[in-house]
Amino acid sequence: MNKIIIIGAGITGLTSAYFLKKPYKVLERNSYAGGLCSSYCKDGFIFDCSGHFIHIKDEKVKNFINKISDGLFEIKRNAYIYINEIFMPYPFQANLSYLPEKMKQECLDGIIKRKNVDIHQNMSFLDWSKSMFGDGITKYFMKPYNEKLWSYSLSKLNAAWVGQFVPKPDTKSIIKSAYDKNKKEYGYNSVFYYPKKNGCGALIDGLLKKVKVNFNSNTTRIDIKNKIIYCQNGKHYKYDKIISTQPILELLKQINNVPTNVKKASERLLFSGVRCINIGIKSNRGIPKILKNKHWVYFPENRFSFFRVGIYSNVNPDNVPKNCYSFYVEYSSFNGKKYKNTENIIEYLRKIKFIRNDDKVVAFNVIDMPYAYVIFDKNLEKSLKEINDFLGKNNIFSIGRYGSWEYSFIEKNIADAKNLVEKLNCL
Numbered sequence: 001m002n003k004i005i006i007i008g009a010g011i012t013g014l015t016s017a018y019f020l021k022k023p024y025k026v027l028e029r030n031s032y033a034g035g036l037c038s039s040y041c042k043d044g045f046i047f048d049c050s051g052h053f054i055h056i057k058d059e060k061v062k063n064f065i066n067k068i069s070d071g072l073f074e075i076k077r078n079a080y081i082y083i084n085e086i087f088m089p090y091p092f093q094a095n096l097s098y099l100p101e102k103m104k105q106e107c108l109d110g111i112i113k114r115k116n117v118d119i120h121q122n123m124s125f126l127d128w129s130k131s132m133f134g135d136g137i138t139k140y141f142m143k144p145y146n147e148k149l150w151s152y153s154l155s156k157l158n159a160a161w162v163g164q165f166v167p168k169p170d171t172k173s174i175i176k177s178a179y180d181k182n183k184k185e186y187g188y189n190s191v192f193y194y195p196k197k198n199g200c201g202a203l204i205d206g207l208l209k210k211v212k213v214n215f216n217s218n219t220t221r222i223d224i225k226n227k228i229i230y231c232q233n234g235k236h237y238k239y240d241k242i243i244s245t246q247p248i249l250e251l252l253k254q255i256n257n258v259p260t261n262v263k264k265a266s267e268r269l270l271f272s273g274v275r276c277i278n279i280g281i282k283s284n285r286g287i288p289k290i291l292k293n294k295h296w297v298y299f300p301e302n303r304f305s306f307f308r309v310g311i312y313s314n315v316n317p318d319n320v321p322k323n324c325y326s327f328y329v330e331y332s333s334f335n336g337k338k339y340k341n342t343e344n345i346i347e348y349l350r351k352i353k354f355i356r357n358d359d360k361v362v363a364f365n366v367i368d369m370p371y372a373y374v375i376f377d378k379n380l381e382k383s384l385k386e387i388n389d390f391l392g393k394n395n396i397f398s399i400g401r402y403g404s405w406e407y408s409f410i411e412k413n414i415a416d417a418k419n420l421v422e423k424l425n426c427l
């Protein structure tokens, strides 16, 4: 019987295989599973591919993750913004009282002077931010931070992604936050979950107990007429259907005879990559006091080329050896361009006292994720429709964060994989 071929052993591919009741084969190009959800151990430190914390709304997904990962910690988010040499709690727009007087006034003026416009997701992110929060909050946080995160013009990026990702306190709460300390929690990740053991990769370890993977199987060509998929290692497989979790534009490059309109649509897809630098530090004094309990810190200012620093060891102290702490530092780049100024990171971290001068760097590792954030622009919706119409007609289902080409996360990847497979199980 011809199989369902699953391309990729990340969280989406493995979850698909886990729930499939038909014969399948998982083809993974790497010699390990997990994709962006993988964890690894270096010099005694457990590192993820930058912060991978689990946000769950759906109880069924939560039970599933709990089961496969051998238990989760529930953690109350402690996220900050480093600006003007101070730490203010995240989100910026709900904590204006922490700002110096001049900045605070500009933010308040901006809120009051907002123009009354129809706010919608097809406007540019820059216009959306100004209409939503005013010029001051846009100038000090929304613009500089998002320019770094997306590495793309905020006048061309549209606001279709903001949904749950940008907290939107009402005007009264924003103004109140300039005078009183805000006590309300905002955002989809104000509480998050993290495996008790082995980092985010614990989810992958759990799935691998049930799912078999063909490693070192990089797919290179798909013959949709004869339904054969070819791998770089010389093997090929007849298939009935394909579930692909590789980036959708890479998938299209492998298919023969892609219609011109679909090819053109795939060329319009834009993305940014992330370089994550994982760092392990040894110090008999433990982590510097200014970082105690902080989970991650946003860096909107231009003088820092990275946009976020997270502290793995504050999320799970078991991720580091005794007397150690650990970071991830994230940089972004547009469509495969070079990352800027990533060389002097330790110097920067010492300058801002995240690492003491006498603390020793004992682990250091760079991970490049060429596809990290899908860029939302005016072409995206139409391009994806053309592509998916073509794939659907050819029994290819492209899912996952890069397969669906969306701003998604582990919970959604699991739910989408399960939903698709439940449909395929009934066919």
Ligand SMILES: Cc1cc2nc3c(=O)[nH]c(=O)nc-3n(C[C@H](O)[C@H](O)[C@H](O)COP(=O)(O)OP(=O)(O)OC[C@H]3O[C@@H](n4cnc5c(N)ncnc54)[C@H](O)[C@@H]3O)c2cc1C
Pocket: 007, 008, 009, 010, 011, 012, 013, 027, 028, 029, 030, 033, 034, 035, 036, 037, 049, 050, 051, 052, 053, 054, 055, 217, 218, 219, 220, 245, 246, 247, 250, 274, 369, 371, 372, 373, 399, 400, 401, 402, 403, 408, 409, 410, 411, 413
């Ligand atoms: C910087 C960053 C931080 C994030 N933080 C969080 C977070 O805190 N919480 C959260 O829930 N989500 C987070 N995410 C999102 C999360 O990583 C993804 O939603 C999830 O990992 C997507 O899984 P996937 O299986 O769809 O894709 P991937 O993890 O990309 O897996 C795809 C797999 O396909 C394989 N593959 C690719 N091409 C081929 C080929 N030709 N042949 C065979 N195999 C192939 C790859 O090697 C990989 O194993 C973050 C993402 C990024 C970039």
